[in-house]
Amino acid sequence: MSDIIYFDNSATTSVYPEVLSAMNEVYLNCYGNPSSLHKLGNEADKLLQKSRETVAKTLNVDEGCIYFTSGGTESNNWAIKGVARANRKKGNRIITTRIEHPSVLECFKYLENEGFSPVYLNVDSNGLVNMDEVRNKVDDKTILFSFILVNNETGVIQNAEEIIREVRLKNPKTIIHIDAVQAYGKIPINLSRLDADLMSVSSHKIHGPKGCGALYIKKNTHIIPILHGGGQENKYRSGTENLPAIYGFAKAAEIIHEKMTDNRNRIREIRNAILHGLREKFGKNFYVNSPENGYEGILNIAFPRVKAQVLMHHLETKNIIVSVGSACSSRKNIQSHVLTAMNLPKERVEGAIRLSFSGMNTVDEALCFVHAVKEIIPVIRY
Structure with a gap:
């Protein structure tokens, strides 16, 4: 090829050669379940936490705010459905834009069947969100505002700080989610400065393995799980962690940010x-x-x-x-x-x-x- x-x-x-080597090492030598209490489980859990710290460092956040998922689509689904369902008593208005990835738009369509009221903001000829619409559409019933940072078809970069500022001015309680799947590892992101509550990222867009991603959840954000079972990922995302992929993701994140x-x-x-x-x-x-x-x-x-x-x-x-x-x-x-x-x-x-x-x-x-x-x-x- x-x-x-x-x-x-x-x-x-394509996967970085260093990532593939790192993953093979885990497959061969660190195959324990991170939830197991024996020494192989402890070794796997240490590697899992090391990977979490690596990804957290690239976003300049605490590692306790990083939750591993199967990729960008799951991260977006969890952020949107988990926030909407957790906050339905506070309102039913959820807002996004007309240029989102299908994994966001389809969630909004689905939630309409559950009684939520989705609003889709227009963009200009460059694909930038209309700020007047942000100001006009956010109200006291708005529980979620979700937008894509770098569009996957055109590359337009939204002015995240301005959007977040306008949303906060209209309703400080609105939870803000950013789909950063096409931005992560490509442009600088500093979540300690960016006042977002959730952010989705993915491994296979940055020369890491497919089937792995993460969701950043700011501390005290009101969100519920969409997967239930053994209570992994601090009881937020059940299912045995895919440690080789997660370690590969962390390695790719480290390399691409360098x-x-x-x-x-x-x-x-x-x-x-x-x-x-x-x-x-x-x-x-x-x-x-x-x-x-x-x-x-x-x-x-x-x-x-x-x-x-x-x-x-x-x-x-x-x-x-x-x-x-x-x-x-x-x-x-x-x-x-x-x-x-x-x-x-x-x-x-x-x-x-x-x-x-x-x-x-x-x-x-x-x-x-x-x-x-x-x-x-x-x-x-x-």
């Missing part, structure tokens, strides 16, 4: 090389759906009279992997709800492909992509 140019790192990432500055510089060079090459060939005859000041690792583009899936499959024949929309919904063949919410023209929505980069990509790969697109576009235009 070494000849593959992989520009779909927002869907998932490399963050270098990764961002390299990714910025890759993005700039692609945009420069496309402008050189097509001038203004292509669209950039991602905002200029968003996260540089996600680039959403479209070409006039070109269908996204057709372009994606032609690139695939040249061993260049890109995506159309979110990996969690692209197989449903549904138009991007994110780009639609941004009120972009139909042509830009239907033609949109997403390139997402990691620190393991190169400028040479970017130039190969540009060369391939120059060859393909004249052939597939309708």
